[in-house]
Amino acid sequence: MIYREAGDFKTNYVSDGQTFPLRFDRWAYGLLLAVAFLVIPFVIDDYWANAVFVPFLIYAIAAIGLNILTGYCGQVSLGTGGFMAVGAYAAYKLMTAFPDVPFPVHVVLAGGITAAVGVLFGLPSLRIKGFYLAVATLAAQFFLVWLFNKVPWFYNYSASGQISAPTREVFGWAVTGPSATPAASYLICLIFLTVLALIARNLTRGTTGRTWMAIRDMDIAAEIIGVNPLTAKLSAFAVSSFFIGVAGALFFAVYLGAVEVGSAFGIQKSFLVLFMIIIGGLGSIFGSFAGAAFLVLLPVLLKAIGVDMLGWPTDIVAHIQLVIVGALIILFLVLEPHGLAQLWRVTKEKLRLWPFPY
Amino acid sequence: MKTKTLAAAAAASLLATSALADLVIPDLSYRTGPYAAGGIPFSDGYQDYFELLNQRDGGIGGEPIRVIECETAYDTERGVECYESTKGEGALVYQPLSTGITYQLIPKTAEDGIPMHTMGYGRTSAANGAVFHNIFNYPANYWDGASVIVNYLLDQNEGSLDGKRIALVYHNSAYGKEPIPTLTQLSQDLGFELIEIPVDHPGQEQSSQWLQIRRERPDYVVMYGWGVMNQVAIQEAANIRYPMDQFIGIWWSGAEHDVTPAGAAADGYLAASFTGLDDFPVLDEIQELVIDAGHGAGDGQSIGNVQYIRGMYAAMLAAEAIRTAQELSGNTDITAAEMRDGMEALEVTNATMEAWGAPGIGPEFSVSCQNHGGPGRGLIVRWNASEGSFEPVSDWIDADRAGVIDPLIVSDSEAYAAEAGIEAGCE
Numbered sequence: 001m002i003y004r005e006a007g008d009f010k011t012n013y014v015s016d017g018q019t020f021p022l023r024f025d026r027w028a029y030g031l032l033l034a035v036a037f038l039v040i041p042f043v044i045d046d047y048w049a050n051a052v053f054v055p056f057l058i059y060a061i062a063a064i065g066l067n068i069l070t071g072y073c074g075q076v077s078l079g080t081g082g083f084m085a086v087g088a089y090a091a092y093k094l095m096t097a098f099p100d101v102p103f104p105v106h107v108v109l110a111g112g113i114t115a116a117v118g119v120l121f122g123l124p125s126l127r128i129k130g131f132y133l134a135v136a137t138l139a140a141q142f143f144l145v146w147l148f149n150k151v152p153w154f155y156n157y158s159a160s161g162q163i164s165a166p167t168r169e170v171f172g173w174a175v176t177g178p179s180a181t182p183a184a185s186y187l188i189c190l191i192f193l194t195v196l197a198l199i200a201r202n203l204t205r206g207t208t209g210r211t212w213m214a215i216r217d218m219d220i221a222a223e224i225i226g227v228n229p230l231t232a233k234l235s236a237f238a239v240s241s242f243f244i245g246v247a248g249a250l251f252f253a254v255y256l257g258a259v260e261v262g263s264a265f266g267i268q269k270s271f272l273v274l275f276m277i278i279i280g281g282l283g284s285i286f287g288s289f290a291g292a293a294f295l296v297l298l299p300v301l302l303k304a305i306g307v308d309m310l311g312w313p314t315d316i317v318a319h320i321q322l323v324i325v326g327a328l329i330i331l332f333l334v335l336e337p338h339g340l341a342q343l344w345r346v347t348k349e350k351l352r353l354w355p356f357p358y
Numbered sequence: 359m360k361t362k363t364l365a366a367a368a369a370a371s372l373l374a375t376s377a378l379a380d381l382v383i384p385d386l387s388y389r390t391g392p393y394a395a396g397g398i399p400f401s402d403g404y405q406d407y408f409e410l411l412n413q414r415d416g417g418i419g420g421e422p423i424r425v426i427e428c429e430t431a432y433d434t435e436r437g438v439e440c441y442e443s444t445k446g447e448g449a450l451v452y453q454p455l456s457t458g459i460t461y462q463l464i465p466k467t468a469e470d471g472i473p474m475h476t477m478g479y480g481r482t483s484a485a486n487g488a489v490f491h492n493i494f495n496y497p498a499n500y501w502d503g504a505s506v507i508v509n510y511l512l513d514q515n516e517g518s519l520d521g522k523r524i525a526l527v528y529h530n531s532a533y534g535k536e537p538i539p540t541l542t543q544l545s546q547d548l549g550f551e552l553i554e555i556p557v558d559h560p561g562q563e564q565s566s567q568w569l570q571i572r573r574e575r576p577d578y579v580v581m582y583g584w585g586v587m588n589q590v591a592i593q594e595a596a597n598i599r600y601p602m603d604q605f606i607g608i609w610w611s612g613a614e615h616d617v618t619p620a621g622a623a624a625d626g627y628l629a630a631s632f633t634g635l636d637d638f639p640v641l642d643e644i645q646e647l648v649i650d651a652g653h654g655a656g657d658g659q660s661i662g663n664v665q666y667i668r669g670m671y672a673a674m675l676a677a678e679a680i681r682t683a684q685e686l687s688g689n690t691d692i693t694a695a696e697m698r699d700g701m702e703a704l705e706v707t708n709a710t711m712e713a714w715g716a717p718g719i720g721p722e723f724s725v726s727c728q729n730h731g732g733p734g735r736g737l738i739v740r741w742n743a744s745e746g747s748f749e750p751v752s753d754w755i756d757a758d759r760a761g762v763i764d765p766l767i768v769s770d771s772e773a774y775a776a777e778a779g780i781e782a783g784c785e
Contacts, residue, residue: 160532178465314429315389
């Protein structure tokens with residue numbers, strides 16, 4: 001009825017190629033952005049920022065990054081935690097070495113450094129693929145964590161080996177450090193996510209994305225039709241690592257404020273982001289958002305229901321949480337291997353025909 | 359979208375249940391994960407003592423105590439979430455029992471003006487109250503622990519450790535790295551060689567570390583471990599037949615659950631302790647009024663364990679600080695700022711501990727703005743496998759505060775003050 005193409009005429013190539021072909025989608029998208037930018041910053045408090053929104057936004061960036069590599073280019077990576085650590089430590093070194101440079105510049109530079117490291121660890125992908133590549137990226141994960149623990153230069157020789165983010169301001173608003181307001185930390189993450197998601201969406205719709213997908217679907221065929229596997233694979237590693245590096249920098253500086261590499265960027269982080277894109281949907285930007293939201297919100301929600309509403313003991317709730325998340329992952333893999341994004345796609349298809357399906 | 363509305367509904371109900379006039383104590387516990395073995399008894403002891411005060415005295419100064427438990431699984435992210443979700447309830451003092459979470463919360467608590475008590479853990483230089491206004495780590499810290507152990511070894515070796523080789527097996531995190539500056543300093547002063555052997559989280563796999571110890575044959579092994587790492591290390595030490603009387607753990611590496619898996623082979627294992635370990639009369643009261651009455655935080659199995667006593671001691675110190683704060687401010691329903699003042703004016707004497715029903719549970723001490731770290735004393739205890747208990751083998755040993763630790767505390771806390779832009783000073 002309302003969700004349909006009819007009456008929405010496309011008279012030029014630009015409007016024909018836009019991201020949201022339906023007027024309803026464009027409205028919904030505009031409304032979502034308006035709420036995210038103009039309403040939430042005024043009502044957000046410490047709890048909602050630190051428990052829900054900031055982690056969701058940061059994990060969404062990381063999930064988009066991994067989705068570019070794994071979902072679009074087909075290169076399995078288990079090194080996400082290690083690459084996030086590169087972003088975090090790069091941001092820390094830059095923030096402490098150049099205190100006068102604006103914080104967003106540091107975040108972008110940290111992403112750039114991570115991209116370079118990602119390309120380096122992406123080199124094996126030119127020779128090996130599948131499980132063997134997963135093992136190579138796993139080596140990156142362990143090597144990077146070990147490196148940041150071993151070399152004191154990375155944590156400025158602090159006695160504890162922890163890095164903590166100094167206070168930095170953007171337009172007079174503290175965005176890192178303890179005096180940052182929840183609205184400021186939320187907004188800086190939201191801006192980074194919005195810009196990066198737009199870049200990712202448009203990259204994947206253009207030539208670059210098509211070469212990635214060609215490599216993913218069949219690398220030999222892609223090579224025959226003229227796709228250069230070297231540039232395609234390495235550019236996927238670079239772009240993906242850039243996103244993950246930005247996520248790592250924000251995770252450290254804006255969200256946690258102080259990190260210890262082993263506990264914050266261990267192997268479990270790599271798996272968490274991998275689960276996000278598997279549950280959300282491989283090869284889908286929306287899927288990255290859905291997966292991140294699902295895995296960030298579910299524990300908070302289960303805790304709110306179990307501990308605060310039902311008054312169960314905290315350890316029981318923590319155990320039940322593991323059981324539920326595990327069961328849901330299995331259920332998703334069995335019932336909907338393409339993830340939440342596919343459910344969303346099917347819903348939209350049905351909505352277009354509603355109320356007269358054939 | 360649907361999950362978000364559900365979460366909103368859940369959060370709304372959470373907010374609706376708060377706002378009661380009572381003393382709110384959050385307990386950031388961990389009953390799951392690789393560190394649960396130490397987290398469960400500590401949390402049980404902490405909560406049971408407050409419950410005893412509620413049952414026996416109707417709270418403190420007539421105000422009931424409300425403990426809010428929040429599971430962190432020793433994970434820093436969940437620790438932050440727990441902090442944010444409990445601080446709005448009027449939290450008086452935090453006790454996270456995790457050095458990683460402590461580091462996370464130091465700037466946040468300073469901003470919010472809520473005190474934090476990191477008893478025997480956390481950031482050592484927080485002992486300088488002129489910089490860390492609302493962080494307290496009395497009665498002892500990690501550097502005291504290292505110094506107490508070295509002083510004990512000096513005592514065993516007729517006052518000289520020259521030419522000895524001491525290995526430090528440590529949890530490769532902020533916690534395990536804490537004693538390295540002190541031990542490095544001491545090794546230079548006393549002429550022993552320090553061998554650093556890190557163990558990565560969670561520490562279930564330590565064969566290469568113990569192979570190194572077997573090869574290097576150090577005279578002593580000092581361990582800064584926690585959780586499953588302790589059990590594995592003691593088992594590995596038993597496997598390579600490393601003499602247990604040359605193996606000394608810090609206080610977080612010396613509880614029943616750490617040594618029992620190795621059985622009789624663990625007999626003679628040494629550990630430091632900042633609490634006396636005894637059959638305190640208060641434990642009978644807890645058994646009768648809390649556990650038998652069905653108000654216990656856990657299943658009642660852990661009562662009297664080493665970490666249970668530590669948790670109970672932490673609760674006693676918090677309760678005493680609340681009493682002090684009530685006297686200072688004149689009102690019973692104190693705020694977090696008044697609690698901070700109470701902690702800074704805290705004084706524990708033998709008579710106080712007698713009144714708690716726990717004589718000799720800790721040293722006598724008083725807190726001041728210059729010293730948030732207490733006296734820095736420790737015992738050395740030895741595991742008796744046939745009796746199943748830790749027995750003291752030394753008297754209270756003083757750490758070398760004046761010579762080694764205080765200068766390190768001053769330099770580290772001043773570096774933090776410069777980094778974080780804090781103006782140091784006492785009022």
